[in-house]
Amino acid sequence: MLAKLLGVLVDNRWWRGLVSRLTLLYAVVSLLLSAGIAYSTLTIARDRLGSNFEETAIRQLEENAAEVRLGLQGLPEANDPETAGEILNSIDSKLTHTDASDSLLVLEGIGARLTNRSEAEIPAELSAKLNTVDAAGMYYSFGNEPRFIAGVRMTNSNPDGGADYYEIHSLVELEGTLEDLRQILIGAAIVSSVLGAAIGYYAAKRSLAPIRRISTASKDIADGNFQTRLDMQSDPDLAILSSSFNGMVDELKAKIERDQRFTSDVSHELRSPLMTLRASVDLLERKESELPETLQQAIQLIGQDVHRFEQLVEDLLEISRMDAGAVQLQVSNINLLEFLSQVVKQSPTPDIEVVALDSSETVIIAADKRRLAQVFSNLISNAAKYGGGAQRITYRQISSTVQITVEDEGPGVPPKERQQIFERFSRGAADAGNRQSGTGVGLGLSLVKEHLNLHGGNVWVTDRYDSKPGARFVVELPVGDIDELEGELAV
Amino acid sequence: MRGLALTTILTIEDDERIRRLVTLALKEEGWDVDEAATGEQALELFADQGKTHDVVLIDIMLPGIDGFAVCRSIRKASDVPIIMVTARADTHDVVAGLEAGADDYLTKPFAGKELSARIRAMLRRARSPEASSLDRISVGELEISPDEGIVLKEGEELHLTKTEFKLLVELSSQPGKIFSREVLLERVWGYDYFGDGRLVDVHIRRLRTKVEQDSANPRYVVTCRGLGYKLVP
Structure with a gap:
């Protein structure tokens, strides 16, 4: 799929156009710029928010830990669970919390207190760390929830041993804020690269407008319209x-x-x-x-x-x-069979047969009779000169065109000369040994082609149908009549 | 004074060598030739000779008054057959020359044989009385007498040139039948299949201005689109 798409891109080469390339360049540059800005913004924001949060969390932990330590002093004297419960309750009431944090006191030999959270929520890594240091914190995720946890170990504050005090912070909100920021920045990057592309396109268009005008003008001139001029004196x-x-x-x-x-x-x-x-x-x-x-x-x-x-x-x-574009065709409706028969009749070889192939209907074409007669007499005399004389002339209607063929039994025209023989003053190799008086001057076939082109037709040469040696000249003309009497008088 | 039997052709051509060779070729045919180098000279000669020329040959490109003007002047005074000589067949010149009253045209360079053939066709048209089986053909208000060479419209004689007359007689030989341009070209002008159809078109148009009440909406000489012309009985 991708290979196919790339293939299309390479084949079409649309990106090779100056406008496309400039547009692409502007888009890429603004994408890179905005992506860079977005990335650093996000990194900085994460750092700032993170360290802010940590500072606050640690301060809170220290203050609360002091309260816990103070409160726990009374615990060894409390022998009954009721008193112990009261002590713990009073500790709890003295603790300060943000909405997103909870306290957890783990008393050795007694278990978790102060909270509805369980010991299982404490990563083992952290409790292990507290064996070596008094206080530590870490980021982790519980379930799918991103969390920060900080803990303090208090030794000998419990009749049964030490106590660990933890505070668990949910980072969902913080991460949510960062996620929002990230999305906003991505959106901004996309918008700015689209804008960049648009600006690039516009700028390229603007600056290429003169080139466009020059190329339009050049094309005009190449088409023969010499009235075309450039008007850019103001710039x-x-x-x-x-x-x-x-x-x-x-x-x-x-x-x-x-x-x-x-x-x-x-x-x-x-x-x-x-x-x-x-x-x-x-x-x-x-x-x-x-x-x-x-x-x-x-x-x-x-x-x-x-x-x-x-x-x-x-x-x-x-x-x-x-x-000079000064040819004026005198177009009239021509019955093809009658016309070809008349051309043959007036040629030096009036015996050539004219055959309509699978066409029972009369074929009428609108053409300049005199010029079209010249086309076919040129083809007939060409066949006489190089092909030992035309064998027969056939025609066949193919949808809205008619193909007329003139076949001879000469040596044929080699494929590499088949274009060339219709050029002005060109002569095929056949001419090399055939320069007796009366041969043409190399304009005949080029005139044939140009006359036919004026008629909206064409001519080419191929092998014979029956693959015998010889040339087959095919003339193609549009079929159809015109409103001739009106047209003629409108001259 | 000339002998009555001798055919005289007036040739108007400013190029001296072409004039000489035309004269040479025509004299070879046994015709008498009057030469003129300019339109003015030609008109003078035409009047002096009592308008007795049998055919006039006019080159369009002339110094002074051009061939079209000469053609119009001669046509106004006479229905003598006129052949225009033009440099090109595909320009407006041909139609303009025919409009000016020419009966036929030739393009340069023409061969002597071609010129004599055209003139002979003209002479045949001008001289031969129409060998029609009918003495008189009546079509609406028109009365055509092929033998006498007269056309009457509501009893009044119409002035048709020889070519126009011949065209009308051809069409009236079978009223209602469609004649293709090729057929008319052959029968009236003596051309083969490759003759110029504009000869027929322009002459039909001129004929209409004479025989029709309203030549834009012809009643007698009607166009059959894509086929040719016919005379409506």
């Missing part, structure tokens, strides 16, 4: 931190904007010349048959590269739009 201790933090954000913002603008500007600038190139190549291609063989080949090469170039520029523009 001279934090003004420098605040202004350098804000300066850093300004610079970061400017840098990111510069980078984004650069990509976007460059791509835009590349577009116009590309358009001229494209159109010129189109014209040349149309007149290809009129040109000599070598020129025809040259034109084909240019044509392919212009196409690649266009694709790259478009991808870069799309990526810079994504970075």
